[in-house]
Amino acid sequence: MSDLVLLLVTGLGLGALYFIAASGLSLIYGLMGVLNFAHGVFMTAGAYASWLTMGALPVEWPVAVRLVVGVLVAVAVGAVVGLVVEVVLIRPLYRHHIQQVLVTVGLSLAGVAAAQGIWGADPRPVEKPGWMSGTTVVLGARLPNDRFVYVLVAVALFAGLLALLHLTRLGLVIRAGVENRTMVEALGINVHRTFTIVFALGGAAAGLAGVLYSQYAGSVSPAQGSSLLIFAFIVVVIGGTGSLAGTAVAAVVVGLVQQLANYYAASGVGDLSVVLLLALVLLLRPTSLKGATA
Amino acid sequence: MTSPTDHLTHTHPSSVTPGGKEESTMTPVASGEARPGWRRLLRVLPAVVVLAVLAYLPYLPVEVPGVLPGRVNGPGSMQLLATCLVIGGIALSYDVLFGRTGLLSFGHALFVAAGSYLLTISLSTWSLPLSLAVLVALALSTVLALVVGAIALRVGGIAFAMVTLAFAQAASIIVMRNPGGVTGGEEGRPLDRVAVPDLLVGVANAPYRYWLALGFVVVAWVAVTLLVRSRAGHAMAAVRENEQRASVLGFGTYRVKLLAIVVGSFLGALGGVVHALVLGGSNPHLTTSEFTLSLLVMVVLGGAGSRWGALVGGVLYTYADARLVEVSNAPFLQDLPVVVRQVLSQPLFILGVFFVVVVYFAPSGLTGLGGRLIRRSGSR
Numbered sequence: 069m070s071d072l073v074l075l076l077v078t079g080l081g082l083g084a085l086y087f088i089a090a091s092g093l094s095l096i097y098g099l100m101g102v103l104n105f106a107h108g109v110f111m112t113a114g115a116y117a118s119w120l121t122m123g124a125l126p127v128e129w130p131v132a133v134r135l136v137v138g139v140l141v142a143v144a145v146g147a148v149v150g151l152v153v154e155v156v157l158i159r160p161l162y163r164h165h166i167q168q169v170l171v172t173v174g175l176s177l178a179g180v181a182a183a184q185g186i187w188g189a190d191p192r193p194v195e196k197p198g199w200m201s202g203t204t205v206v207l208g209a210r211l212p213n214d215r216f217v218y219v220l221v222a223v224a225l226f227a228g229l230l231a232l233l234h235l236t237r238l239g240l241v242i243r244a245g246v247e248n249r250t251m252v253e254a255l256g257i258n259v260h261r262t263f264t265i266v267f268a269l270g271g272a273a274a275g276l277a278g279v280l281y282s283q284y285a286g287s288v289s290p291a292q293g294s295s296l297l298i299f300a301f302i303v304v305v306i307g308g309t310g311s312l313a314g315t316a317v318a319a320v321v322v323g324l325v326q327q328l329a330n331y332y333a334a335s336g337v338g339d340l341s342v343v344l345l346l347a348l349v350l351l352l353r354p355t356s357l358k359g360a361t362a
Numbered sequence: 363m364t365s366p367t368d369h370l371t372h373t374h375p376s377s378v379t380p381g382g383k384e385e386s387t388m389t390p391v392a393s394g395e396a397r398p399g400w401r402r403l404l405r406v407l408p409a410v411v412v413l414a415v416l417a418y419l420p421y422l423p424v425e426v427p428g429v430l431p432g433r434v435n436g437p438g439s440m441q442l443l444a445t446c447l448v449i450g451g452i453a454l455s456y457d458v459l460f461g462r463t464g465l466l467s468f469g470h471a472l473f474v475a476a477g478s479y480l481l482t483i484s485l486s487t488w489s490l491p492l493s494l495a496v497l498v499a500l501a502l503s504t505v506l507a508l509v510v511g512a513i514a515l516r517v518g519g520i521a522f523a524m525v526t527l528a529f530a531q532a533a534s535i536i537v538m539r540n541p542g543g544v545t546g547g548e549e550g551r552p553l554d555r556v557a558v559p560d561l562l563v564g565v566a567n568a569p570y571r572y573w574l575a576l577g578f579v580v581v582a583w584v585a586v587t588l589l590v591r592s593r594a595g596h597a598m599a600a601v602r603e604n605e606q607r608a609s610v611l612g613f614g615t616y617r618v619k620l621l622a623i624v625v626g627s628f629l630g631a632l633g634g635v636v637h638a639l640v641l642g643g644s645n646p647h648l649t650t651s652e653f654t655l656s657l658l659v660m661v662v663l664g665g666a667g668s669r670w671g672a673l674v675g676g677v678l679y680t681y682a683d684a685r686l687v688e689v690s691n692a693p694f695l696q697d698l699p700v701v702v703r704q705v706l707s708q709p710l711f712i713l714g715v716f717f718v719v720v721v722y723f724a725p726s727g728l729t730g731l732g733g734r735l736i737r738r739s740g741s742r
Contacts, residue, residue, distance in 0.1 A: 097520075101520070103520045103523065103524070105655075157718070160722070161721075161722075165519075165520070166466060167721055167725065169466070169520070169523075170658070170662055170717075170721045171718050171721050171722075173655050173658060173659065173717075174659065174714045174715070174717035174718040174721065175714065175718065176655070176714075177652075177655065177656075177659065177710050177711075177713065177714035177717070178710065178711045178713075178714025178715050178717075178718070179714075180710070181705075181708035181709075181710035181711035181714060182705045182708065182711050184708055185704040185705040185706070185707055185708040185711060186701060186704050186705060294651070294652075298527065298528070298531050298651065301524050301527060301528070302524070302528050304524070305521060305524045305525065305528075335539070336535060336536075336539040339531075339532070339535045340532050340535060340536065343528045343529065343531065343532035344532075346525065346528050347513055347525075347528075347529075350513065350514075350516055350517055350525060351513065351516065
């Protein structure tokens with residue numbers, strides 16, 4: 069029983085990370101049809117921004133305070149990077165989907181290589197607040213505290229994005245754009261500005277995901293973002309594009325499946341069963357992604 | 363906005379026309395001319411000359427300072443050139459999917475790695491003779507392509523890209539976990555040298571490995587040429603240009619796309635086999651998504667939908683990746699700030715930035731750009 073509780077909570081924590089990483093990806097893809105390979109670079113940028121900030125702040129400050137500042141900086145850096153990439157690189161290629169993907173691919177290569185050149189390929193350890201490294205005993209299971217943080221942050225992000233999508237005018241435009249972009253444009257709404265905002269939002273979420281993933285892994289490394297990105301892609305496909313609730317459910321399912329299979333079968337089976345799950349979903353309901361091509 | 367491959371037809375006409383136009387006008391010109399045989403000879407002449415020069419390189423004891431390590435026919439240069447050629451041929455096989463059929467696959471590395479690993483595994487673990495091992499590697503890889511392709515093609519466009527990526531990632535995970543010790547994990551699996559002819563082993567025999575790589579490129583080139591000129595090749599072009607139209611015209615687009623995947627993957631697996639023989643083993647880098655992404659970069663860099671483009675892109679990319687490290691040591695860069703030099707010391711950074719520039723300013727790739735320049739200077 070305690071094993072199961074532990075697996076469920078760690079799986080939820082992992083799913084929370086996947087959701088934070090995939091939410092921006094899903095919004096961008098749903099609205100703009102851009103498969104953003106540079107999302108991994110946004111995450112890496114956030115992780116390194118936070119690592120540098122935490123190192124630059126006075127050591128006397130508690131680690132938790134420095135981490136909070138680091139997270140804020142990472143979110144800001146992610147948003148700015150997303151904004152700049154959209155305005156400079158994506159916007160001129162509006163409607164050329166393959167070219168947009170290619171540009172983000174080039175960006176992901178160059179970004180990882182740049183980080184590797186400056187900070188080296190080896191993982192650098194990050195400081196973790198004492199409480200987050202500890203455990204809490206619930207129902208006989210010793211649960212790592214940091215998983216609760218990830219879940220709380222993910223729930224807050226989910227609620228925040230839902231509120232944005234359903235309570236604001238911007239959210240209305242985004243939802244309408246996902247539904248039928250041509251019609252929104254025909255109604256005289258400036259979709260371009262919405263694209264930029266969505267990209268900045270996605271970048272901010274990616275920055276957040278980068279910091280939390282570096283806390284999860286205990287280190288920052290240039291290739292970290294791309295490894296998280298693959299699972300984020302899978303989550304987006306399983307969840308259906310542009311659907312935030314679908315992404316959330318898919319993230320939780322993927323996280324749980326991965327943890328449970330890794331424990332009850334063998335190490336590594338979890339990653340495989342996630343891919344199997346993806347194949348299954350595609351075989352059973354191949355139309356889940358039709359919104360992107362129609 | 364009908365399909366993600368629209369750009370290939372409507373928005374960037376120049377991105378395919380160099381290759382496409384050449385092929386579509388080839389037949390009428392050849393049959394309309396008085397001496398079609400002579401015209402055809404002229405057409406294949408550049409390829410034959412390049413092939414002859416490349417085949418002669420192992421006899422060339424010349425030093426090219428800064429371009430190649432040591433003499434041209436030295437082991438270092440031969441090995442580098444052989445690697446460049448193998449990767450060029452693999453890029454050619456990827457172009458069957460991307461450039462010819464318009465399929466944005468992120469899983470091509472899976473089949474290259476399958477060819478490479480199945481060869482080393484069947485030689486070492488199953489103790490098969492080389493000829494049988496090659497057959498097993500090619501057959502199993504092709505079956506794998508059939509299965510993966512059949513599943514992945516249930517979705518189209520960008521979703522297809524994601525699904526193929528996921529499959530390749532699964533393979534990468536399996537290889538890294540080293541089940542039963544057959545894949546060797548991060549170390550890779552070395553080639554069983556006893557099972558391979560002596561001609562292909564050892565530093566002194568680098569020229570033979572080079573000729574092997576060259577032979578693979580020729581095979582891939584001829585196979586792609588025949589495919590493109592066949593009925594199936596025309597159907598692939600139709601699917602690339604406008605899938606809906608091709609479907610309405612009565613093409614079985616699913617079967618055409620599956621055929622492209624199987625043929626491309628077969629050639630890719632052959633490339634993997636040759637790669638393992640040339641480099642003396644299977645490297646887990648072949649399974650990673652970065653490798654597939656680099657294949658995509660090569661094809662776009664050189665020019666998608668053109669044999670020269672894919673080949674030149676693959677060769678140049680591999681060469682640059684291996685040799686660009688020297689750039690950061692160049693004297694004219696020593697005055698730059700340390701951070702800039704650190705970034706420039708990464709070949710992938712330069713290649714990535716260059717790639718973005720090419721996507722923007724030369725959507726038909728380097729060969730397309732070259733062709734355009736030649737035509738412009740010829741018309742004046």
